[in-house]
Amino acid sequence: VPMLSLNNVFSQTELDAFDVRVSTLLQKQGIAVSTLTYCVEPKFDGLAVSLLYQNGVLVQGATRGDGQRGEDVTENLRTIRSLPLRLPPTAPTLLEVRGEVLMLKHDFARLNTEQLARGQKTFINPRNAAAGSLRQLDSKMTAQRRLSFFAYGIARLEGDTMPETHEQALQQLRQWGFPICEHVQCVQGAAGLWQAYQQIEQQRDSLPYELDGVVYKVNDFALQQQLGFRTREPRWAVAHKYPAQEALTVV
Numbered sequence: 605v606p607m608l609s610l611n612n613v614f615s616q617t618e619l620d621a622f623d624v625r626v627s628t629l630l631q632k633q634g635i636a637v638s639t640l641t642y643c644v645e646p647k648f649d650g651l652a653v654s655l656l657y658q659n660g661v662l663v664q665g666a667t668r669g670d671g672q673r674g675e676d677v678t679e680n681l682r683t684i685r686s687l688p689l690r691l692p693p694t695a696p697t698l699l700e701v702r703g704e705v706l707m708l709k710h711d712f713a714r715l716n717t718e719q720l721a722r723g724q725k726t727f728i729n730p731r732n733a734a735a736g737s738l739r740q741l742d743s744k745m746t747a748q749r750r751l752s753f754f755a756y757g758i759a760r761l762e763g764d765t766m767p768e769t770h771e772q773a774l775q776q777l778r779q780w781g782f783p784i785c786e787h788v789q790c791v792q793g794a795a796g797l798w799q800a801y802q803q804i805e806q807q808r809d810s811l812p813y814e815l816d817g818v819v820y821k822v823n824d825f826a827l828q829q830q831l832g833f834r835t836r837e838p839r840w841a842v843a844h845k846y847p848a849q850e851a852l853t854v855v
């Protein structure tokens with residue numbers, strides 16, 4: 605299943621337009637909608653990966669690459685402590701999970717301190733550190749870097765019924781042992797999206813990971829399917845970026 609990319613909105617006006625576009629498209633298809641329910645989740649500044657489980661066992665993990673073909677990073681992914689290698693007996697026969705690999709702020713700070721002490725190059729930001737760590741040729745090197753994983757979706761499921769909403773899919777993933785971001789919230793309409801955007805922005809500095817924005821997703825899978833996608837971006841989801849963080853330094 606290809607890994608889609610996300611369109612962006614950059615303002616409240618564009619956010620409103622997204623909600624209007626979604627409602628109008630559904631109305632044109634004869635689906636009456638008053639206020640839409642969306643899931644809002646932090647957009648981690650990490651690397652998107654796809655994980656394939658057969659009979660509850662992780663058999664393959666890949667980076668996104670061009671969306672069709674990525675890099676096989678299975679051995680390196682196996683070293684991530686929070687990423688389940690084996691699922692409980694309740695898990696489906698086939699499961700493909702999408703999520704984000706990232707480095708927490710404190711693990712990044714520690715890595716750079718260690719790099720300095722060893723006289724090795726430091727990393728510019730947690731994303732670069734995570735990317736460099738996941739692409740190591742020797743998984744023993746990856747194991748020494750503390751990477752984290754959060755699941756954000758189910759791409760394929762066999763041997764069980766697909767949940768009806770994104771929120772339920774995340775709950776199901778949690779029950780199968782995947783780490784899910786605890787800041788995901790369901791909201792109503794454009795006003796709800798804007799409120800959640802601002803609320804998560806206020807928490808941004810106190811969160812243990814770096815966010816580059818939030819992602820809005822139509823919660824109902826039946827509606828997602830009606831909306832479909834345009835070349836490589838789903839019509840039912842969009843990313844809303846936060847302004848880049850600025851800091852002062854002595855040169």
Ligand code: D41
Nearest residue numbers: 608609610646647648652704756819841
């Ligand atoms: O946290 C993220 N970076 C994130 C990325 C997320 N929370 N949700 C995402 N959802 C999708 C869709 C809606 C296409 C399944 C994503 C991404 N995609 C994504 N990451 C990289 C490219 C696309």
